[in-house]
Amino acid sequence: MNASTPALEVTGLVYAYKQNRAVDGIDLHVPQGSVYGLLGPNGAGKTTAIRAITTLLPIPPGMVRVFGRDPARDQMGVRRSLGYVPQQLSADAGLTGRENVANFARLFDVPRAVRAEKVERALDAVGLLEVADRMAKAYSGGMVRRLELAQALVSSPRLLILDEPTIGLDPIARDSVWRHIGDVRAATGMTVLVTTHYMDEAEEYCDQIALMHKGRIRAAGTPQQLIASLPPEASGTSLEDAFRYYSGGAGLEESEEGGDFRDVRSTRATASRVR
Numbered sequence: 001m002n003a004s005t006p007a008l009e010v011t012g013l014v015y016a017y018k019q020n021r022a023v024d025g026i027d028l029h030v031p032q033g034s035v036y037g038l039l040g041p042n043g044a045g046k047t048t049a050i051r052a053i054t055t056l057l058p059i060p061p062g063m064v065r066v067f068g069r070d071p072a073r074d075q076m077g078v079r080r081s082l083g084y085v086p087q088q089l090s091a092d093a094g095l096t097g098r099e100n101v102a103n104f105a106r107l108f109d110v111p112r113a114v115r116a117e118k119v120e121r122a123l124d125a126v127g128l129l130e131v132a133d134r135m136a137k138a139y140s141g142g143m144v145r146r147l148e149l150a151q152a153l154v155s156s157p158r159l160l161i162l163d164e165p166t167i168g169l170d171p172i173a174r175d176s177v178w179r180h181i182g183d184v185r186a187a188t189g190m191t192v193l194v195t196t197h198y199m200d201e202a203e204e205y206c207d208q209i210a211l212m213h214k215g216r217i218r219a220a221g222t223p224q225q226l227i228a229s230l231p232p233e234a235s236g237t238s239l240e241d242a243f244r245y246y247s248g249g250a251g252l253e254e255s256e257e258g259g260d261f262r263d264v265r266s267t268r269a270t271a272s273r274v275r
């Protein structure tokens with residue numbers, strides 16, 4: 001693998017829950033070091049695509065390559081290069097920040113000799129070192145999200161996948177999450193694949209965006225290209241206009257709460273479908 005190998009290459013990815021083709025033949029090309037946004041209304045198939053990419057759903061060979069590796073053939077090899085922050089809460093309220101991150105370090109096989117140091121570095125990278133010995137249940141919503149980021153960063157992933165990383169956070173907490181992601185990227189060259197409903201975030205932080213609707217990619221490019229691609233009758237000037245146009249007017253979700261651990265739990269429980 002060299003620098004021109006894409007961090008992620010998806011070709012004709014299909015995934016169906018019984019009769020429902022949640023992902024209906026998508027292609028993605030994510031260059032190393034980029035921030036790639038997967039946008040789409042509720043039910044577009046974003047989480048299903050991410051679960052297939054992260055080896056959590058079984059897919060046939062040939063549809064996905066992560067740094068050249070096929071998750072259908074080399075599940076462990078792919079997992080080793082990934083960090084994943086799911087929509088569902090992944091931090092344990094009854095543990096301290098440090099204990100939560102240390103658990104992930106063990107789970108992801110971070111070698112024992114460097115484990116303590118990596119845990120400290122991950123906590124430092126998200127600005128939680130000073131509160132690392134407090135229980136996570138005492139954290140604000142934004143701190144919980146940064147803790148989950150630290151959990152995903154502790155194994156030094158080359159591709160970080162974030163499913164709605166800022167959902168339910170106030171604008172200041174959202175900025176803080178993005179600033180920490182940006183710092184880690186600048187330091188490591190990590191690639192980021194992110195889903196979000198916040199168009200302002202996508203426009204500001206994503207190099208490339210794919211707009212997904214009903215299992216398919218409807219348009220892809222830089223935010224500027226997507227806006228420029230709108231036909232005159234769409235009379236659009238923003239990414240939000242592009243989103244509405246390509247998703248047939250499907251609604252944007254807005255939520256602007258800060259809150260604490262309990263609020264995060266209930267916001268995310270609402271945000272994620274009960275399955």
Ligand SMILES: Nc1ncnc2c1ncn2[C@@H]1O[C@H](COP(=O)(O)OP(=O)(O)OP(=O)(O)O)[C@@H](O)[C@H]1O
Pocket residue numbers: 017020022040041042043044045046047048049271275
């Ligand atoms: N475990 C499941 N079993 C059956 N159907 C599912 C399951 N998960 C998702 N689906 C269906 O697959 C489709 C895509 O859902 P998915 O969660 O991937 O979309 P999404 O774009 O991530 O939506 P959201 O923004 O709400 O998270 C929807 O029709 C959904 O009902």
